Amino acid sequence: MWVKVCACVVLILGLSHGFLDDAVEVIKLGKEIGEDVLASWEIFGKGYNVTGGVELPFGGRRRERAVLARLAQITRAIQRVESELVNTRSLSLLLASAGRGTRLELRLLEASDLLARVGAAEAQMREYVRYQEQLERSTLESFALWAVSPDRGALPGLVERIHALVAPPTHAFLDKGILALAVDSLQQEQADLCELQLSPHQVVYDMYNTIALAEIKAYAMMQFSWMLLRVYARGNYSQEANLTRKRYAERTARTAALARSALTMARRDVYRCNPDNHVAGETYAEVTRLLQGYIENEVDLNGDGTCKENCPYYTVAASHSCYDPHGYCNVQKRCTGRIVNCQYIDSDMWVCPASRSNNRRYEFIEYENGRVLGKPGHCRLGTTKVDSWWRWLFWHCSYCMCLCDEPGPTSDRYFSLWSSTSDVKNNKVVTGVRLVKHGQVFHLQVSEGHLGPRGNVTPGGWVPVQRFAITDKGVREGEDYHTLTYERRAIDLDELEAPVGRVLTGVRFRMIGAHLHFEIRATMFNYTTGRLAPLHSEWISNDNTDVGDTPRKKLELIRPDIPIRGNVPLQIDSAHDQFVEFTHSDLDADAAQSTVPFLDIQPVQPARGAGLLTGAGVYHRGALHSGGFLGLKVISYDMTRHIRADPPPAGYDDDDEESNVLPSDVQ
Template sequence: MSGRVRVLLALITVTCTHALIDEAVDVILLSKQIGEEVLNSWDVIGKPFNASGGVELPFIRRRERQVLERLSEITRAIRKLELQVDRSSVVATLLAKSVGKGARLELRLHEMADLLSRVDSANRMMRDYVKLQQELERRTLEDFADWCVSHDRGALPGLMERIHALIVPPYKHLFARGLMDLIVDDLEEKNPDVCDLQLSQHQLIYDMYNTIALTEIKGYAMMQFSWMLLRIYGKGNFTQEASLTRQRYSERTARTAAAARAALSMARRDLYRCDPPEHKEGETYAQVTRLLQGYIENEVDMNADNTCSENCAYYTLAANHGCFKDQFCAKQPACKGRIINCQYIDSDMWVCPANKSSTRRYEWIEYENGHTLGHAGSCRRGTTKVDSWWRWLFWHCSYCMCLCDESGPASDRYFSLWDATSDVNNNKVVTGIRLVKYGRVFHLQVSEGALGPRGAVAAAGWVPVTKFDVDDAGVRDGIDYHTLTYEKRAVDLDELDSPQGHVLTGVRFRMIGAHLHFEIRSTPFNYTTGRLSPARSQWISNDNTEGADTPRRRLALERADVPTRARAPLPQDSRHDQYVEFTHSDFDADAAQSTVPFVDIQPVEPSKGGALVSGAGLVHRGARGSGGFLAPKLFTYDFARHVRADPPPDAADAPDADADADADDFMPPASF
């Protein structure tokens, strides 16, 4: 090989490998670049020669060193990406979750974990050999290279074929199903796993694909460089063998990509939280308080004339007008708002008042006829006997069970209408979402991360919420915040996704009529460069109303008890294009003392810390007999269209090589 060509190849080595290290951020790009590196590396060793034919040992060592230097650069690139892929540890995670859930999936995951471990062990050994190449005997490298290309089932080629068979079974006509399909089926049946893993089905399959594809890259690099070393050691030409290795690698990666795309198209992309092991107010949930709360009032105090000429049902909308003769009304805080929808249950009762620090008025109420509201039992403050009475013999002054709609310091019923966005001007996208409560106001909050090339996201943390109180100067109802009332207590339940080629960069509430409405901000981006286009951002919503041709449907909360009392985990029971109304808890179950649904304040954020997200939604988790939770959710980005299986290039597309070299038959591997 001429000196000019050697210099040129040396330059190619430096520029290609550094570009490979700096730019390869996913397996698709890394696969293509390593294929090109392998092709260039065959050029380095030049023509085959016979080591026993008088070739000097220093010449062999020099060629060996050149190949191992190339391999060293490639292993650095693989290691860099390996650290990213390993963060999810998807196979180990799924294996831990699959115990006892089905022998077929569990056995295949065990087998996959074992095979991946063997390939990874060989790759680590190869890295060690590269580091210690000056001290190693030729026999050591030669034995390792022999194993990497051996026909033995336990050797590297056999391991790669067995991994591939788990993803793409060779006998599909016998109803064999690939591992990715089994995972999708399993997760579809066991939604809590998605909650525990905090990865969408789509993410899990995509991470599985990345793990397999990276393993293919490792195996391909080891096998190709093994052929090179064996050729340097004079064991043969190996031109056709290396070509077959490249061809089989291309076939496997193409079929794996096709299987991944099929599974990704079936996998759900939504990400949400389920009930925690233990509900803790302020940590996992928060409450809207004293909105339509159960309230005992005598009819004599609900009219300006202090008469008892009507009955409880007459008072559908009333107010407190005083405290007649300091009876039970003097022992409880009066409703200073509107009194709504009164009903008569029985004349006399025992009332267990709640602690003064509680947002409840009563713990339970027991009537003389045996009817109980709430869970009767012990009463810390002691029960109070409350009896209706007769006035002037023919007027019965009855105690009514009503609802109190009272805003004020004890009622947390406010929702911020301010935008919660990522810093798009610094190329940051939304990576998480949660509802938080500061003071009496609920806010939407987002986490953000810096967007990089090819979907890479570096998590940056939660964007601080700008806190305010509704009594602050300049803060206006209907503009800065929304106040829930009897007439305006509906919340729209929508699941919104961005158009193709866009990502999530913000969320907010706004009012549409009497409904609190959820919206997302979507921003287009360049997948290859990772650059956002902030000027082209748009707010997306489902502006459907009850008066439309196809109106929103109301999600009814029937006999809604406090959701933290549910005996089983509460699944999502809402659908896109519905709405739910904040209301009181059930009279019988809770004396109507709580406002439901509760608000789930658990963060929804992919467990990897930084993941590409395209949409978000507001949903209800609940079941019949439970008030449930109002909760946010996310939609992870759809990577399916970026998983490709391009055919390998023709020989004419290969980089120019030394005219004497016979490595022209080796093409870069297919990009997926």
């Protein structure tokens, strides 16, 4: 059902993927239009008398041309802003939204229709202005009469109906407007927003701007229609124009208040969901051979070559030898690292080995007692019979199922501790993040864009990753990279945001104790001018630990299978101030051959790299009995404080609050 709702939201926006920063231009446009409309009444020889009642002389064709010339200037200003905001619209989205008949869907469909009518009327008005010399007076007069008619289907009725969808009448106090309804639906985890790479905050903000732009169009058409009717000696219309202005101010103020309320409740995080198809190296990557299931006989787990203990005795051990020259130790690749957490399952088994090029050791293991580890099926390399044995009638040399912790060239388990930042000296901010793997090392990578006035971001590209191998000269563990091990395999899950007046300019991992820890860099900026203050940057983190006064909580993975199996929807199940440990996949489901969680390496880049960001984080997306994915998220800029709807023709305040508190290098 949500696919349909979200599709309709996007259609109404007409701004999806839009440059949210440019939406501030809509507010500025409203101020300018109000001032221009007021100034245009001077065509009649006197200022617009808001009290009405003043008779002004009819100026004939000359005044008609002057009114239309002023209207042409205003329509060009509207077109300029609209061209910066509007993206491709698709009729298929509207068709996809029909069907279920939910309250939100029906209202979005109605709003879409009404907004389209206002847009069509404004387009027709532009054509009339363009061909004014060839038009009959009656054509312009008919349009002007329709634009101010009290009929429900005329322009004033259209904007009032749009407003009723946003702000239901007072008698419907239990009802919600479409902005509030949209927030309620958008707060759920929805695949559509993952694909569109928009936060609920961005979607609702774009909805508001679309409605605000329609109001501006309608207001301009109505006011200039009153002027044309004055030119055509149909009446004075001073009081009517004044009432139009007052009603426009009431509607826009109410809409702005409701938008601020909705935006306050709307989430601002942007992340990725499961793709239609999982592709290794494109949508996900794996930490490999960390705590991997491994079969070893007890006789080889101790330096004495004895079998006098049992499998659980070997909590931490190593492979010391291959005692039996005909045993399975000569068939499989030996674990050269530590062997931990051994257990006894059964004496005899059939082992289906994985190919040498595979990160797995085994496809599945079938024990004589009927228990099967992994997914049984056709064994391409053929199964191998593995039997435990008795030694001197006293000792049973059992095959144990253990975990192999084996760093080295066959294990991808290294995380770069180098920072990834935007070029703040050239006024660039982070516009996206992703995880990438080069060789055996996982890196954080950012995209950057140039920051302009009022939050306008020009998309750039991905900042090249500083690659290295752990064997490179001068590269040191603990300083340049972190190695996951049995004791040091936790990663913190946090959602970090910059303080007000700062934007995201970098990310990095660092170590806090045994935990891989995520941090962001925030840089002070001036919203009005768009200037960054490189000297006023700071790294921000949540340094809480699992042994603090309010301990960081562990996210438990219960019998986790590999996350690319099955069609179970995986949703964010972690919260800020948690951590999760990399571990082996479930013994029964996967023979403990994989390391989970997997890493989501899909890029997170809102608004195609043109969105202003104030934070980022690491989260886990999973479900019961799934290892899930670790992913990155970003937090979009909070536009709530920039929504204003002062009545025309008041002057426009250029959002310069930051200028009063910022240091001189960002003025």
